[in-house]
Amino acid sequence: MILEIVIPKYLYLYLIFAAKQVQMRISEIENHLSKFRVGIAGAGGLGSNCAAALTRCGIGTLVISDFDIVDSGNLSRQFYFINQVGMDKTSALKENLTHINPEINIIAQQVKLNETNIPVIYAGCDVIVEAFDRADMKEMIIKAVQKSMPGIPLIVGSGLAGWGNANKIRSRKIDDTLYVCGDELSEISEELPPMAPRVGIVAYMQADAVVEILMKNI
Amino acid sequence: MKIILNNTEEELTVENMSVSDMLKYKKFSFRMRIIKINGELIPKEKYDSTIIHDGDNVQMIYLMSGG
Numbered sequence: 195m196i197l198e199i200v201i202p203k204y205l206y207l208y209l210i211f212a213a214k215q216v217q218m219r220i221s222e223i224e225n226h227l228s229k230f231r232v233g234i235a236g237a238g239g240l241g242s243n244c245a246a247a248l249t250r251c252g253i254g255t256l257v258i259s260d261f262d263i264v265d266s267g268n269l270s271r272q273f274y275f276i277n278q279v280g281m282d283k284t285s286a287l288k289e290n291l292t293h294i295n296p297e298i299n300i301i302a303q304q305v306k307l308n309e310t311n312i313p314v315i316y317a318g319c320d321v322i323v324e325a326f327d328r329a330d331m332k333e334m335i336i337k338a339v340q341k342s343m344p345g346i347p348l349i350v351g352s353g354l355a356g357w358g359n360a361n362k363i364r365s366r367k368i369d370d371t372l373y374v375c376g377d378e379l380s381e382i383s384e385e386l387p388p389m390a391p392r393v394g395i396v397a398y399m400q401a402d403a404v405v406e407i408l409m410k411n412i
Numbered sequence: 413m414k415i416i417l418n419n420t421e422e423e424l425t426v427e428n429m430s431v432s433d434m435l436k437y438k439k440f441s442f443r444m445r446i447i448k449i450n451g452e453l454i455p456k457e458k459y460d461s462t463i464i465h466d467g468d469n470v471q472m473i474y475l476m477s478g479g
Contacts, residue, residue: 388479
């Protein structure tokens with residue numbers, strides 16, 4: 195009888211203690227991540243969802259660029275809402291991210307990125323996330339960052355179309371400056387459109403790679 | 413010769429092959445890719461003239477549209 199009373203009481207106290215410890219650890223992590231600036235190149239399926247994850251993690255500054263406007267078709271997988279159709283993506287995303295955390299500093303620019311403006315727009319970023327749609331644009335930013343921003347890690351997304359085989363999606367470190375998330379196999383086509391689950395997995399995997407890099411960065 | 417290809421050791425029967433030859437030899441046919449040899453990015457124009465040597469670390473990323 196005594197045990198039955200004593201154990202739950204200690205368990206209860208322990209759980210309160212553990213919950214406080216977890217909250218302290220989260221504050222500590224958020225405090226660390228708030229010191230960094232992360233670039234996101236593209237605000238479509240990968241960029242908008244990755245930005246949401248990084249905002250929730252407590253990243254201090256996000257630099258986001260995209261030339262596009264929100265289309266109703268984007269709502270199937272991108273972090274926008276129906277009342278934002280017609281808005282430019284970077285303004286719409288800034289609005290949504292601010293609803294998660296009003297403290298976050300967002301530098302949003304409606305611009306078409308190229309090899310020349312990337313090193314200027316993303317200057318000062320600790321990590322850059324590649325979130326373009328087209329494979330040739332992915333190639334372009336890899337060249338630009340590797341050539342003009344030596345030492346800055348770039349997280350590329352490649353291979354996310356369709357559905358199923360989610361376990362084939364992985365994060366692969368090439369070296370300290372280049373990571374790739376995706377299955378490197380599934381290309382979008384009319385038969386194989388991008389869909390929310392796999393796009394989201396890759397976007398969140400990219401965000402996780404960013405956090406992993408920044409947590410090591412003391 | 414032995415090279416490291418995407419973190420896996422590979423034994424190639426031909427010595428000192430160019431990047432283009434290696435792509436043919438391995439039957440890699442993806443249209444968009446990035447190749448780094450010993451950490452250095454190799455531009456497409458240099459696939460014919462860049463020679464892969466014994467012990468080189470070759471990293472390849474396949475670039476798929478979608479994002």
